[in-house]
Amino acid sequence: MKIFLNGLPQDFEVTATVQDALAVCEQAVGPFAVALNREFLPRSLFAHTPLQEGDHLDLVVPMQGG
Amino acid sequence: MDFSIAGSTLSSRLWIGSALYPSPAIMQQAIRASGAQVVTVALKRQSPSRQGGQSFWATIQELGCHVLPNTAGCRLAEDAVNTAEMSREIFGTSWIKLEVIGDDYTLQPHPFELLKAATELVKRGFTVFPYCTEDLILCQKLRDVGCPVLMPWCAPIGSGQGLVNAFALKTLRARIPDVPLIIDAGIGKPSHAVEAMELGFDGVLINSAIALAHDPIEMARAFSQAVDAGRRAFLAGTMPPRNFAQPSTPLLETPFWSGKE
Numbered sequence: 138m139k140i141f142l143n144g145l146p147q148d149f150e151v152t153a154t155v156q157d158a159l160a161v162c163e164q165a166v167g168p169f170a171v172a173l174n175r176e177f178l179p180r181s182l183f184a185h186t187p188l189q190e191g192d193h194l195d196l197v198v199p200m201q202g203g
Numbered sequence: 204m205d206f207s208i209a210g211s212t213l214s215s216r217l218w219i220g221s222a223l224y225p226s227p228a229i230m231q232q233a234i235r236a237s238g239a240q241v242v243t244v245a246l247k248r249q250s251p252s253r254q255g256g257q258s259f260w261a262t263i264q265e266l267g268c269h270v271l272p273n274t275a276g277c278r279l280a281e282d283a284v285n286t287a288e289m290s291r292e293i294f295g296t297s298w299i300k301l302e303v304i305g306d307d308y309t310l311q312p313h314p315f316e317l318l319k320a321a322t323e324l325v326k327r328g329f330t331v332f333p334y335c336t337e338d339l340i341l342c343q344k345l346r347d348v349g350c351p352v353l354m355p356w357c358a359p360i361g362s363g364q365g366l367v368n369a370f371a372l373k374t375l376r377a378r379i380p381d382v383p384l385i386i387d388a389g390i391g392k393p394s395h396a397v398e399a400m401e402l403g404f405d406g407v408l409i410n411s412a413i414a415l416a417h418d419p420i421e422m423a424r425a426f427s428q429a430v431d432a433g434r435r436a437f438l439a440g441t442m443p444p445r446n447f448a449q450p451s452t453p454l455l456e457t458p459f460w461s462g463k464e
Contacts, residue, residue: 143248167257169249170289175281177288195248197289198256199263201230202245202273203220203360203410 138190149188156183158194169196204434206405208383209298209330209351211269213240216400217430218271218385219423220410227262229419234266237423242268243300243408245275246289271332273300278313280320287324299324300354300387301333310360310388314341318348325349334387337371339378346382353379354387354408357399361411363391366398376403393422393429400433401441 138151142162149158155178159165171178172195178186188194205214219239224230234242244263249256263270272290277283280303287299303320305313312335324331325348333345337355345353355375358364366372367389376384383405390396396407409426416422454460 168260168293169256170246170292172285172289175285177285177292179288180292197246197286197293198249199260199293200245200247200256201220201222201224201259202243202275203222203408 138188140188140190140192140194142194143196144193153188154184155186155188155194158188159183159196162196165196167198169198171196204431204438206383208405209332213269214238215240215427215430216406216434217396217427218243218406218408219413220408221259221263222410223414224419225414227259230414231262231266233413233419233423234268236420236427237409237413238427239423240268241271241408242266243271243273243410244294245273246286246293269298270294270296271298271300272296273334274302274320277303277320278305278316279303280316280323283316283320284323284327287320287329288327291329297328298330298332301331312336312356314338317341318344321345321350322348332385337368337375339371339375342375342379346379350382352383352385354385356388357386357395358389358391360388362389363412364389365391365395366402369398369402372399372404373402393425396426396429397433397436400430401436403437406430 139146139148174193205212215238217237217239218241219234219237220243272294274283274286277286283303303313303316304310317333321331321333331350332352332354333350334354335341342353357366385406385408386399386404387408390409391412399407413419413422
């Protein structure tokens with residue numbers, strides 16, 4: 138199935154969870170948090186949240202701000 | 204001149220942003236030079252082709268300051284709430300500088316979405332520092348839903364215009380005497396910070412005016428002194444203005460005093 142990881146389409150197994158997707162994601166290092174379809178997903182739920190076709194998974198990281 | 208804010212004791216009333224500096228090294232030196240103990244940060248979606256969040260966060264952590272994450276870029280309460288949740292997980296703090304923008308040209312806070320987001324975040328256990336306009340009723344409502352600090356603008360973000368509506372800011376201070384008020388956005392130079400502090404505001408948050416200065420490190424020192432001077436002046440009590448001259452030297456018995464008007 139295809140999901141959008143930080144806006145880019147990527148293929149995953151139909152049984153993939155959020156944790157599976159993050160395991161192959163180079164950006165998932167250091168401090169980061171995740172939004173699934175624009176909603177915050179706590180780290181504790183990564184392994185228990187299955188992905189579905191067309192999902193948008195976004196990783197956010199710290200940046201400069203005022 | 205320590206003061207307590209949201210359960211933390213701070214000795215500096217100057218808060219500082221981490222954006223727009225010429226380099227991370229200059230940012231770090233400017234923040235140190237400012238003496239600020241509260242630094243604002245933000246979140247961005249990680250670009251697949253660029254890293255950087257980790258090194259930035261390490262640079263900020265070295266400073267040992269309180270981190271105040273913002274919700275920049277949000278236009279809806281729901282997005283601001285989700286951004287706040289992600290910030291809390293990454294930065295390990297319940298402090299959140301709540302920004303919900305209603306107009307792209309002025310970057311004016313959206314009062315209704317802001318209040319909605321603040322209400323929800325307080326319920327979720329956040330310590331909400333709302334970036335708001337100087338509107339008295341909005342500020343009273345934000346206080347009433349549990350915001351322990353209010354952060355009114357004095358002019359649009361990055362404009363450097365200073366206190367464009369000093370009357371409303373004075374009114375705000377007078378009507379909300381018991382909640383810390385930190386001026387956020389619009390200050391362009393140290394004299395603006397002095398003016399805000401002389402009015403009795405509890406602090407100022409500066410980013411562009413320091414980061415965009417020719418010498419950000421020296422400007423950080425200038426703002427530090429300005430905030431201190433303004434606070435001392437407020438505590439000392441400024442003299443009331445008069446419409447006519449009043450000699451500072453007693454004229455009676457001076458050699459050529461005529462005694463006539």
